Amino acid sequence: MNKTVNQKAWFFVIPVFVLVAFNAIIPLMTVVNYAFQETFGNNVFMWEGTRWFKQIMLSERFHASLGRQFLFTFIILFIQIPLGIAIALTMPKEGIGVPVCLVLMSMPLLIPWNVVGAMWNIFALPDIGFLGHSLNALGFDYNFTQQIGDAWFTTILMDVWHWTSLVVLLSYAGLRSIQPAYYQAAEIDGASRWAVFTKIELPKMKKVLTIAILLRFMDSFMIYTEPFVLTGGGPGNATAFLSIDLVKMALGQFDLGPAAAMSLIYFFIVLLVCWVFYTLMMRNEEKS
Amino acid sequence: MRGWYPMAKVTLKGLSHSYLKTQSSDADWAIRGVDIDWNDGGAYALLGPSGCGKTTLLNIISGLITPTKGDILFDDKVVSGLNPVERNIAQIFQFPVIYDTMTVYDNLAFPLRNRKIPEEEIKAKVHEIAEMLELSSTLNNRASGLTADGKQKISLGRGLVRSDVNAIMFDEPLTVIDPHLKWILRSKLKELHQKINRTMIYVTHDQTEALTFADQVVVMHEGQIVQTGTPVDLFEKPKHTFVGYFIGSPGMNVLPCQIKGNDVFVNGKKIETHQQIKKNNFSKTEVGVRPEFISFSNEGIPVKVLSVSNTGRHKIVDTESETGKIKMIAKSNEDIPSGSAFLKFKKEYTFTYGDNWIIE
Numbered sequence: 001m002n003k004t005v006n007q008k009a010w011f012f013v014i015p016v017f018v019l020v021a022f023n024a025i026i027p028l029m030t031v032v033n034y035a036f037q038e039t040f041g042n043n044v045f046m047w048e049g050t051r052w053f054k055q056i057m058l059s060e061r062f063h064a065s066l067g068r069q070f071l072f073t074f075i076i077l078f079i080q081i082p083l084g085i086a087i088a089l090t091m092p093k094e095g096i097g098v099p100v101c102l103v104l105m106s107m108p109l110l111i112p113w114n115v116v117g118a119m120w121n122i123f124a125l126p127d128i129g130f131l132g133h134s135l136n137a138l139g140f141d142y143n144f145t146q147q148i149g150d151a152w153f154t155t156i157l158m159d160v161w162h163w164t165s166l167v168v169l170l171s172y173a174g175l176r177s178i179q180p181a182y183y184q185a186a187e188i189d190g191a192s193r194w195a196v197f198t199k200i201e202l203p204k205m206k207k208v209l210t211i212a213i214l215l216r217f218m219d220s221f222m223i224y225t226e227p228f229v230l231t232g233g234g235p236g237n238a239t240a241f242l243s244i245d246l247v248k249m250a251l252g253q254f255d256l257g258p259a260a261a262m263s264l265i266y267f268f269i270v271l272l273v274c275w276v277f278y279t280l281m282m283r284n285e286e287k288s
Numbered sequence: 289m290r291g292w293y294p295m296a297k298v299t300l301k302g303l304s305h306s307y308l309k310t311q312s313s314d315a316d317w318a319i320r321g322v323d324i325d326w327n328d329g330g331a332y333a334l335l336g337p338s339g340c341g342k343t344t345l346l347n348i349i350s351g352l353i354t355p356t357k358g359d360i361l362f363d364d365k366v367v368s369g370l371n372p373v374e375r376n377i378a379q380i381f382q383f384p385v386i387y388d389t390m391t392v393y394d395n396l397a398f399p400l401r402n403r404k405i406p407e408e409e410i411k412a413k414v415h416e417i418a419e420m421l422e423l424s425s426t427l428n429n430r431a432s433g434l435t436a437d438g439k440q441k442i443s444l445g446r447g448l449v450r451s452d453v454n455a456i457m458f459d460e461p462l463t464v465i466d467p468h469l470k471w472i473l474r475s476k477l478k479e480l481h482q483k484i485n486r487t488m489i490y491v492t493h494d495q496t497e498a499l500t501f502a503d504q505v506v507v508m509h510e511g512q513i514v515q516t517g518t519p520v521d522l523f524e525k526p527k528h529t530f531v532g533y534f535i536g537s538p539g540m541n542v543l544p545c546q547i548k549g550n551d552v553f554v555n556g557k558k559i560e561t562h563q564q565i566k567k568n569n570f571s572k573t574e575v576g577v578r579p580e581f582i583s584f585s586n587e588g589i590p591v592k593v594l595s596v597s598n599t600g601r602h603k604i605v606d607t608e609s610e611t612g613k614i615k616m617i618a619k620s621n622e623d624i625p626s627g628s629a630f631l632k633f634k635k636e637y638t639f640t641y642g643d644n645w646i647i648e
Contacts, residue, residue, distance in 0.1 A: 184352050185385035189446060190373045190402035199398075203388040 034260035052261035062262060064237065065245040066269075072152075072241060073220045076159050080216060081209070083160070084167025088175055089201075091168070102172075105165045117229025120158040124230075144231065148238040151231050155239050158226060163219065167212045174208035175201060210281045214274055221270055242266055296362035296454035298349065298487060300324040303358030305344055318344045319511040322358070326504075329485040331478070333502035335492060337534070341511040342491045343382075346457050349489065351375045362454055378447035379457040383464060384439035388432040392423055395431045396445045403450075417449045420476065437465045444473070448480065455487040462497065474501060495535050507531050523578070524637060525562075527646045532576045538604060538615045541582070545575040545640065552640050555611045557589055560635040563647055570642030577638045579604065582616035584625060585632035589614070596624050607631065 035052055037045040056062050091101050111119075126132040126143045131154075135142040144154040178200065186196045202209075224243035227233065233240035233248070240248070246266065250259035303322040311317060319341040326332055334342040347353040349360060351372040360368050367375050378399075387395050396414045405413075418424045421441045426434065431442055440461065447456055458477075462470045478501060481488050492498050498505050499519040506516045507530070514528035515521075526532040532540030546553045547568045552561050554575055561575065591607035591614060603618045607629070614631060618624060640647045 179383065179385075181381040181383060181385050184347075184379070185381060185443070185446075187352065188350065188372045188377070188379045189399040191398070192402070195402070199387045199389065 031260045031263050034256045035264055038257055048257060052257040053265070056258055056262045056265060059258075061237075061245070062265075065240055065242050068238075068240065069221060069242045072156070072223070073217060075156055076163070076220050077213065077216055079156070079160050080164045080167050081213060084164050084212065085171045085205070085209075087164070087168045088171035089197075091172055093176070102169070105168050107165075108162050109165050109169075111162070113225035114229050116158065116162050117226040120154065120161075120226070121230050124154045146235055148235060151235060151239050155227050155230060158230060159220065159223070162226065163216060166215065170208045170212045171205055174205035178204045206281070210278070214277065217273065217277070218270060221273075296487060297328050297364070298324070298326040298455060298489075299361040299364070300345075300349070301359045301361065303345070303348065303355050303360070305341075305348060305353065305355045305357075314511075317511050319348075319508075322513055324506065324513070324516070326487065326489070329487055330504060331481050331488045331490070331502045333490045333492060333498035333505045334508060335495060335498040335505050335534075336508035337493055340508045342493075342508050343459055345508070346379070346459055346489065346491050349455070350377045350379045350457050352379075376452065376454050377457060378450055378453045378455075380443050380447040380459065380461045382460040384436060384443045386431045386434075386439050386442050388430075390431055391428055392418070392431050392434070392442060393427040395442050396423075396427075396449050399446055399450055413449055413451065417445045420448075420480070421445050437469050440464055441473075444477075451484075453486065455489060458488065458490040458492075460492050461490075462492075477501065495537075499535075507534065509534075525639070525646075526576065529574060529576055529641050529644045532578070536578055536580075538579055540576045540578045541614045541616075542574050542576045542641070543609070543611050543614070545573050547573050547640070554589060555609065559589075559633060559638065561638045561640050562636055563640055565640060565647060567647075568642075570647075572643055573647075574641045574644075575633075575638060576641055577633045579615045579617040581634040581637035582614070582631050583634070584616075584618070585630050588630040588632040591629055591631055593624060593626055593629055 033045075036048060036050075038048050039045050087105075091105075092098055108116075121129075123129045124132045124144050126136055126145075132142055132144070141147075142150050144150040182200050182204070183196065186200060191199065222243055223241055224247070227239050227241060228244055228247075231239045233244040237245075246259060246262055249255050249262065300322055303324075304317055304320045306317045308316050314320065322345060334345060336342045344353060348355045351367070351370055351374075355368070358368075359366050362375065372379070387398060390398065393414060396417060397410045400410045400413060414427075415424070418427055421444060423438070423441055423445060426438070431439065434442070444461060447458075462473060465473060474497065477488070477490075488501075490498070490501050492501075499522075503518065504516060505519060505522055507514050507522065507528075509528065509530040515526065515531045517525075517527075522531055522535050526535070526540060529540070529542050532542060543554050545559065547565055550565050552559045552565065552573075552575060559575055589609050591609045594606040594608055594613075596606075597604050598620060600620065602620050603622065603624065605616045605618055605624055607614050607616065609631075616631060
């Protein structure tokens with residue numbers, strides 16, 4: 001097929017280009033600017049090449065927060081995805097229960113991040129918080145402000161409470177879009193409940209689950225506000241995930257160069273993981 | 289190989305079903321008062337337009353729906369409370385249902401594996417069915433990569449692969465198949481029926497499909513059975529005006545008539561009909577006659593010829609009488625009078641209907 005050559009079409013791209021330039025490219029370029037130079041204020045810059053990148057890549061502090069970040073993301077995905085699917089499977093399919101469940105499920109998603117953090121902070125306080133006090137009353141030695149394990153437990157519990165609903169809603173939408181004939185055919189074929197789940201429901205939910213995993217990966221990998229309000233990254237650096245560490249470096253220590261380099265590395269990790277995951281899921285799709 | 293099990297006679301007694309919790313009028317019932325007796329190994333069709341309740345009826349027989357009232361019997365044994373597996377029936381749906389992640393082979397083997405049949409037996413059976421449906425070359429492919437008709441062949445295959453089923457139900461299985469293949473698959477099903485001699489129930493809204501597939505056709509209309517009979521019965525003696533309209537192309541002409549004593553009049557003109565009229569307590573009376581059984585004559589119903597269309601095999605003539613339009617079929621070499629003419633109805637094929645039902 002011969003395509004018509006029409007260079008005028010580029011004009012139509014200009015508005016989008018300008019928009020993207022202002023909200024993404026230009027801010028990103030200032031970060032790039034900082035990442036390769038040293039500045040002492042007054043707009044005086046000195047070229048540093050890849051020094052900040054080398055420094056970050058070799059820094060144990062970065063390795064530690066990256067490790068914490070991956071561990072956290074892995075744990076919450078591991079809990080939220082199966083839990084979300086399980087809840088979606090048990091939700092009612094018709095009647096008044098449907099809107100009731102949907103509204104209840106949406107509630108946590110509507111609460112602002114810092115409110116969630118503050119809520120859980122108070123909820124989990126060992127002396128006056130309902131959760132903290134109850135756990136201690138039951139004989140557990142629980143104090144999320146001082147014990148690393150408790151801080152992780154609380155952070156994960158908070159994230160599961162806040163975001164499992166998203167997986168539930170996506171899975172529920174995926175499940176509802178399955179034609180009744182599939183279930184009827186499975187019934188006729190004598191399929192077990194487990195076979196219905198693995199052979200019909202899971203494959204049919206593949207696309208929404210891909211989206212759910214991508215969204216949950218990105219959000220949890222960039223998590224900042226909730227743990228900042230809940231634990232402030234502590235005790236020590238135990239819950240200082242990448243974003244928290246980055247802000248500490250950039251605004252606490254004012255190490256703009258290394259912080260900029262870290263931002264870029266951070267950005268490329270998110271991009272790379274999403275790309276690899278998406279490509280793997282979709283390559284399978286094309287094969288079939 | 290497992291032996292061929294005795295097949296089931298299917299009996300439906302006073303079956304009614306409503307999707308609503310409470311019913312106030314006839315319209316609230318998806319099907320009402322259905323009685324059917326189907327013999328072992330017959331080929332039956334449920335024919336009717338969309339929404340007439342035929343799929344509901346099929347799902348009731350297979351056990352996917354529990355009827356509001358009435359009983360289902362297989363071989364005189366009540367099976368109303370049993371699920372599809374216990375009833376041991378196979379069903380093929382309108383749209384292809386395949387298990388995406390499995391190969392074609394695994395799809396066909398799935399119903400057998402669920403029934404814990406030995407793997408060698410499954411292999412033999414799957415290959416036999418795949419051969420018949422021309423799926424042998426794709427057995428190792430992922431099922432989700434096939435075209436719509438390939439997928440529907442898998443659905444058919446999954447229904448046919450079990451050798452011990454009581455009945456095989458088809459719910460408009462050829463809707464997504466292209467016309468050429470439709471013809472082939474239909475002959476395949478017919479051939480298969482003769483080979484395995486299993487009760488087959490075929491739901492369709494396509495009269496050609498029903499009439500070519502089945503020995504007995506059940507015509508449904510608004511949740512009721514309006515007539516059960518051979519294709520010839522349905523054509524030659526429609527028991528309900530709906531059967532007249534629905535079967536045949538063009539459908540039966542239905543003209544309002546008056547009954548005086550034992551005689552039938554259309555627009556004041558006496559008409560000879562097949563039946564002896566004994567009673568006349570209807571709110572609406574009509575005369576029905578198929579276009580095939582009308583001819584031009586020197587006397588009879590006066591009409592104006594409106595248009596003629598030649599289909600090759602015959603001519604369809606549109607005429608207008610004082611009580612409404614009448615279609616008739618003439619031989620392709622016949623001369624059609626222009627302007628005014630008279631139509632004569634063949635007595636044996638002209639029936640009188642009271643409130644849509646034939647007057648016996």
